[in-house]
Amino acid sequence: MIPQMVDVETDVVVVGYGAAGGAAAISASDNGANVVILEKSKVPTSNSRCSAGNQMYPKDASFKEQYKKYLHAVSKGTVDKDTVDVFVEGLLKNPEWFKKLGGDLQVFRFPPATISLYIPSVTYSHIPEAKGLQLELYNLKQTETCPEHTGGDRVWNLLNRNLKKRSNVKIMLGTPAKELVKNDKGEIVGVIAESQGKSIFIKAKKGVIMTCGGFEFNEDMKREYLTPNPIFSFGNPDNTGDGIKMCQKIGADMWHMTKQATYLAPKVPDYEAAFVINLLAPGFVYVDKRGRRWADETHIECHEFWLPLSDFECEDFEYPRVPTYLIFDEEVKKIGPISYATMGYNVIANKYIWSSDNQAEIKKGWIVQAKNIPELAKKLSLDEKTLVATISRYNELCKANKDTDFGRPREFLKALEPPFYAISLWPCLFNTQGGARRDKDARVLDPDGKPIPRLYAAGEFGSIWGFLYQTSTNFSETIIFGRIAGENAAQLSPVES
Numbered sequence: 001m002i003p004q005m006v007d008v009e010t011d012v013v014v015v016g017y018g019a020a021g022g023a024a025a026i027s028a029s030d031n032g033a034n035v036v037i038l039e040k041s042k043v044p045t046s047n048s049r050c051s052a053g054n055q056m057y058p059k060d061a062s063f064k065e066q067y068k069k070y071l072h073a074v075s076k077g078t079v080d081k082d083t084v085d086v087f088v089e090g091l092l093k094n095p096e097w098f099k100k101l102g103g104d105l106q107v108f109r110f111p112p113a114t115i116s117l118y119i120p121s122v123t124y125s126h127i128p129e130a131k132g133l134q135l136e137l138y139n140l141k142q143t144e145t146c147p148e149h150t151g152g153d154r155v156w157n158l159l160n161r162n163l164k165k166r167s168n169v170k171i172m173l174g175t176p177a178k179e180l181v182k183n184d185k186g187e188i189v190g191v192i193a194e195s196q197g198k199s200i201f202i203k204a205k206k207g208v209i210m211t212c213g214g215f216e217f218n219e220d221m222k223r224e225y226l227t228p229n230p231i232f233s234f235g236n237p238d239n240t241g242d243g244i245k246m247c248q249k250i251g252a253d254m255w256h257m258t259k260q261a262t263y264l265a266p267k268v269p270d271y272e273a274a275f276v277i278n279l280l281a282p283g284f285v286y287v288d289k290r291g292r293r294w295a296d297e298t299h300i301e302c303h304e305f306w307l308p309l310s311d312f313e314c315e316d317f318e319y320p321r322v323p324t325y326l327i328f329d330e331e332v333k334k335i336g337p338i339s340y341a342t343m344g345y346n347v348i349a350n351k352y353i354w355s356s357d358n359q360a361e362i363k364k365g366w367i368v369q370a371k372n373i374p375e376l377a378k379k380l381s382l383d384e385k386t387l388v389a390t391i392s393r394y395n396e397l398c399k400a401n402k403d404t405d406f407g408r409p410r411e412f413l414k415a416l417e418p419p420f421y422a423i424s425l426w427p428c429l430f431n432t433q434g435g436a437r438r439d440k441d442a443r444v445l446d447p448d449g450k451p452i453p454r455l456y457a458a459g460e461f462g463s464i465w466g467f468l469y470q471t472s473t474n475f476s477e478t479i480i481f482g483r484i485a486g487e488n489a490a491q492l493s494p495v496e497s
Ligand SMILES: Cc1cc2nc3c(=O)[nH]c(=O)nc-3n(C[C@H](O)[C@H](O)[C@H](O)COP(=O)(O)OP(=O)(O)OC[C@H]3O[C@@H](n4cnc5c(N)ncnc54)[C@H](O)[C@@H]3O)c2cc1C
Pocket: 015, 016, 017, 018, 019, 020, 021, 038, 039, 040, 041, 044, 045, 046, 047, 048, 049, 050, 051, 052, 053, 054, 055, 152, 175, 176, 177, 178, 211, 212, 213, 214, 234, 235, 236, 238, 239, 240, 241, 242, 243, 276, 343, 344, 345, 429, 430, 431, 458, 459, 460, 461, 471, 472, 473, 474, 475, 476, 478
């Protein structure tokens, strides 16, 4: 039912103020629409702000068609080819778009010392479609006009500064959207939101754009759609999948609900979000709950950890790798913080600075320390015999300079000597990919594949990536489909009242 009383009237309502919401609002405003952005958090600390903000591009335009073919292949039919093609075409427009807003892209390279955070530029370089493909990682340059310390924060603040200059954009913080409002013709004509404890109706004469992110902090949804369990997140605690229920209620189809980008990382009870791990020297191994090594620790693509972590042992009825224990040596401890300083909610919102020698985290009891392996096993409640055998075996492999168990490369084989350190690691989401199904024009679809009139979506809320995530494409899709959604909604004629 349409509420009789209209509290705010506008052309386009944008639900959620991350990068997708910001891009959608700018584009709708540029196309002449009045825009209201509804943001649940009082201080926006979206996943976009917490993110590294890295974006993958074809190295030059000559790789454009091959990149499309590669993405068709790795998507395995979970998204239509047209949408992927629109993504790649849109990608090539991003640099110019950022420039107009006052931001410049630059090539970004992770420091070579990063051993745990494995991100090849072409993830599945062995498939035929990848042969010869060259991609390059970019993020926004830190300049006087984009001064923020971290990549995602720079982009979000650039969008924010541009939006604040626009008289046709109103930003309502601390105002969560609760329901979508549909008229008799099935068109979406507004949103019911909560403002200062009261329910308000924001009428949208042209359309509503859903950019309210994923469900990284909704325990029920994670249990229902994702494996393994539990699973934590590096991002924004207000991402609780609200848009999923709102869209289900008005008959939208859902897609990619079981897909995710998940790494392995420390999660301590004192903080809601997890810390991104970053190991700078090779003296470390991962062991499971039984004290067994389970992989070449240096070559698991950092977004795809959910796959090996989802290994479930029916006999013991548990995920044996959840948690996994990181065991490391003095060199790893001393060389630098084991947590990445330039991304994550704990860095952006909580301003947590991990100590440079990890000593503060030892003092807090997050990292345990032991003189020998039996003592470490006791502290971690692991089977002593198994852990002793695992570390001895690993040290033998290092001595032989060949990991015949898991194929860890020679340059990363370093025997572990006392003292030993350990911390438990959990599956941790960069983000979920699920949400409302949409088409290449960013229109939300019903289960018959028909667009729901005047409803659009972009970004992590129903990401286009539905099989294995292609590194650093989530951030760029927020901008590409945010821009498309904003433009398309703004160009509609106003709803007949
Ligand atoms: C640590 C980290 C590093 C990452 N690094 C990269 C990277 O380098 N490259 C890459 O491609 N991707 C990366 N990602 C993923 C990427 O950042 C996200 O996929 C992307 O930023 C999502 O943007 P978004 O605008 O769709 O959603 P978000 O940025 O999450 O914004 C959603 C907003 O909606 C708000 N919201 C939620 N519910 C409601 C409601 N009911 N009403 C109103 N507002 C609501 C939320 O509070 C939030 O502000 C990273 C993620 C993390 C956490």
